Amino acid sequence: MSYAIETPTSQLWLSSRRDPSDAARYTAPGEDRILSYTNLKLALSLVPLLWSRFALLFWQGGHRTRLLAFALSKILKGFLPAAKIWASSALLDEVQASFGASKDEDVDQGKIIRLAISSLVISAGNSILDFLSTNNNVIVKHHVDHQVERLYMSSQLSLDIPTLSDPTVSALIYEAGCFAGFESRTSRPGMGSSMTGRMRSRPGAFLTLSQLLNSVTLSVEVVTASALLFRTLSTALEQMQTQTHEKDRDAVSLLFGISTKSVILLVLCFLPSVLSLSGTLFSLSVPLKPKGKLAAPGKLKNNPGISESESHARRETGYEVQHMKVLGKNGKYKQEVVLFGLKEWILTKWEGLVNLQMETEMAHRGRLGWMLVSFRVSEEAVQTAFLALLALRSFGTSISLGSIRLYQSTASSLLGSLRSLTRSLQQSVQSLFYMAAFFEAIDMTAILEEKGRRALKVSSGNVVDYETTRLPGGMRIEARNLGFTYPGQQEPVLRDINLVVEPGSTVAIVGLNGGGKTTLVKVLMGLYDHTGDLLINGHPAEAFPSKQLHARTTCCFQDHGKYQLTLQENIGIGNVDMIDSRVDIDRAIVKGGAESVRDRVGLGGKLDDVGVPKVLNETVTKDVRKAHDADTRPSDDKPGSSAGLRFRGRGKGSTASSDVGKDTPPSSASQRTSLSGGQWQRVALARAFLRADDADLVVFDEPSASLDPQAEQALFKRVHALSSGEDGKRTTTIFISHRIQTVRRADKIVVVENGTIIESGPHDALMAMKGRYAEFFNLQREGFD
Numbered sequence: 001m002s003y004a005i006e007t008p009t010s011q012l013w014l015s016s017r018r019d020p021s022d023a024a025r026y027t028a029p030g031e032d033r034i035l036s037y038t039n040l041k042l043a044l045s046l047v048p049l050l051w052s053r054f055a056l057l058f059w060q061g062g063h064r065t066r067l068l069a070f071a072l073s074k075i076l077k078g079f080l081p082a083a084k085i086w087a088s089s090a091l092l093d094e095v096q097a098s099f100g101a102s103k104d105e106d107v108d109q110g111k112i113i114r115l116a117i118s119s120l121v122i123s124a125g126n127s128i129l130d131f132l133s134t135n136n137n138v139i140v141k142h143h144v145d146h147q148v149e150r151l152y153m154s155s156q157l158s159l160d161i162p163t164l165s166d167p168t169v170s171a172l173i174y175e176a177g178c179f180a181g182f183e184s185r186t187s188r189p190g191m192g193s194s195m196t197g198r199m200r201s202r203p204g205a206f207l208t209l210s211q212l213l214n215s216v217t218l219s220v221e222v223v224t225a226s227a228l229l230f231r232t233l234s235t236a237l238e239q240m241q242t243q244t245h246e247k248d249r250d251a252v253s254l255l256f257g258i259s260t261k262s263v264i265l266l267v268l269c270f271l272p273s274v275l276s277l278s279g280t281l282f283s284l285s286v287p288l289k290p291k292g293k294l295a296a297p298g299k300l301k302n303n304p305g306i307s308e309s310e311s312h313a314r315r316e317t318g319y320e321v322q323h324m325k326v327l328g329k330n331g332k333y334k335q336e337v338v339l340f341g342l343k344e345w346i347l348t349k350w351e352g353l354v355n356l357q358m359e360t361e362m363a364h365r366g367r368l369g370w371m372l373v374s375f376r377v378s379e380e381a382v383q384t385a386f387l388a389l390l391a392l393r394s395f396g397t398s399i400s401l402g403s404i405r406l407y408q409s410t411a412s413s414l415l416g417s418l419r420s421l422t423r424s425l426q427q428s429v430q431s432l433f434y435m436a437a438f439f440e441a442i443d444m445t446a447i448l449e450e451k452g453r454r455a456l457k458v459s460s461g462n463v464v465d466y467e468t469t470r471l472p473g474g475m476r477i478e479a480r481n482l483g484f485t486y487p488g489q490q491e492p493v494l495r496d497i498n499l500v501v502e503p504g505s506t507v508a509i510v511g512l513n514g515g516g517k518t519t520l521v522k523v524l525m526g527l528y529d530h531t532g533d534l535l536i537n538g539h540p541a542e543a544f545p546s547k548q549l550h551a552r553t554t555c556c557f558q559d560h561g562k563y564q565l566t567l568q569e570n571i572g573i574g575n576v577d578m579i580d581s582r583v584d585i586d587r588a589i590v591k592g593g594a595e596s597v598r599d600r601v602g603l604g605g606k607l608d609d610v611g612v613p614k615v616l617n618e619t620v621t622k623d624v625r626k627a628h629d630a631d632t633r634p635s636d637d638k639p640g641s642s643a644g645l646r647f648r649g650r651g652k653g654s655t656a657s658s659d660v661g662k663d664t665p666p667s668s669a670s671q672r673t674s675l676s677g678g679q680w681q682r683v684a685l686a687r688a689f690l691r692a693d694d695a696d697l698v699v700f701d702e703p704s705a706s707l708d709p710q711a712e713q714a715l716f717k718r719v720h721a722l723s724s725g726e727d728g729k730r731t732t733t734i735f736i737s738h739r740i741q742t743v744r745r746a747d748k749i750v751v752v753e754n755g756t757i758i759e760s761g762p763h764d765a766l767m768a769m770k771g772r773y774a775e776f777f778n779l780q781r782e783g784f785d
């Protein structure tokens, strides 16, 4: 089941991602849309759907007076450029008039003072508005961004695995992240400071408001500059009409009242600004065209946009470059880098990838880059030619240089504002799409929850309260013709799964690598969507609120989390209600066999998942580093190092041996301790055991893969105790193991191969069948003989 794009907002958002040249394809998430008529229409359709929610977001963010001050200061700034030009030109006129005046009385002193005061007021107003805008910006930004980030994180945390695996949802979540400032958007060449390069930035909600306000400010600028231009042009025309000589009169002069040369002069004044605006419009409206060997053969002609797959390939290259850098600096890989002599290989591969990135970038600059350069060069050429022609007196006009300059700067101010407005509109349009993705993401219902609702609607049933169905021996699970396909994959990973797990029984799952064991247990735990039927205590799994099912399930995952938190937190997150209960955590530690880890690290000791000591505090002095190095002797050299710790930091108040058995962390807050694979596994087991008391289903995925034989034996004793009721309560237990010796005691052994169950039953029955299980068992036994 994939996520249904049903709401008008999500449909408009999806349409905006369509490739301009191939509607069946979508551009990569975070990639800027072009400024086209279609996209403008889509953005305008979004405005009535989003504006009230957007406004509410800021209104509820608090600091309303500051918000109003910020918005007003931005909008009022739109009036200033024209006002400035007007005041300075009027003052200039008075200066010119004063030069021509023969007597002091002819100079209008009052007007000059008024104009000078106006100029001053405008400048002061500009500074005050700047102050209001920057002063309020920080507080409003902090509150709004904080609120948006919280909403975004909360929506991500409440979505389930199938929802997040859906490609459309992941694109939506990515673009919602651009709005929330979590993800970066890729600007088109020609935007921002880089004329041809692609830029990445993290917009954030506040920036969206700024962009929208900028569009309003620039619109005000355009209107006021147009009015001023009209006034300046009328004055220039009047001057030219009176100055046109008889000999210059022609058809044009009959029409406009001025000579052809004067018209050319006016056009040339205007042309550089027009060229500059055209360059911007061109860069925003032309789809990027991949060139050269990076574009797929045969695709170039029909496919001018960047396809999702091309963007994906580019991102992949980016990840690989990053990974090569990590290989170079991360101690986790150091031993293999040293032992296998990977230095040259890493450097060569990194260089190759960086070159590929460069080639890709160059290919995408292509035609667009050259066109933008042509626009710039033409702009400069026209400007220079115009001045040269003026110097050569080619226009035969006696209009003053000041008037020409005034006309030119008004025209340039208008077109400059238009150019900025176009850019700002493009960014606002883009932000509207991100905003649509954001509001859609925070309204999203997880696929499994939605599926449950639909199932209940179809069967007219009610939600089943899991607590009312609880059985004394634990959870009963039944799968009927169960199937599962990973999102985006064609082939199912699980098919025709028929299985009954009785309450309080122990089921072991065995099989070859990649057979589907892990996927099967995750589906049985209700983490993935599936086809066929899954019954829990006799009711369809969808009928239960998934939170209730999860609350009665615990699992030690094969790819368990290694959280960069304290040991107590690493275990406590298994049941956050108990995170502060040392008694419960200590009990879980004993069950998970993690006593040695606690004794060495302390409950408050911070853990790290890298294999070498790491000092997080970058300001730490060299001496402190030396102290760490001295303390990083191989663990075997140290007394009582059976836990295999590779590093113990020496923190304030702790010595090499004094903290053994105590809760105090051995290191300061800036130091973390790395654990071995087996130690991490014990921590993960303790985490799973912490919620086992409340659980009706306990799942272990290869729980002893990193354990020594003693620990493995002790663990399986505890695993079987769960279903035998030795701890006073029986629990259904499912575990995956490759060690056949550990599964023979299970009530039922299930052999999974190629995504389906090929054999199932107790050990003796399977041995008697002489099938796959018997083959595994005999193979492993031979290994011991």
Ligand SMILES: Nc1ncnc2c1ncn2[C@@H]1O[C@H](COP(=O)(O)OP(=O)(O)OP(=O)(O)O)[C@@H](O)[C@H]1O
Binding pocket: 486, 489, 493, 511, 512, 513, 514, 515, 516, 517, 518, 519, 520, 558
């Ligand atoms: N997130 C995923 N997306 C797509 N395919 C996946 C994903 N996870 C696993 N697979 C594929 O599903 C198949 C079954 O994987 P699974 O991890 O369930 O096998 P397994 O039997 O547990 O293997 P192992 O014994 O190695 O742990 C494999 O072919 C794997 O490539």
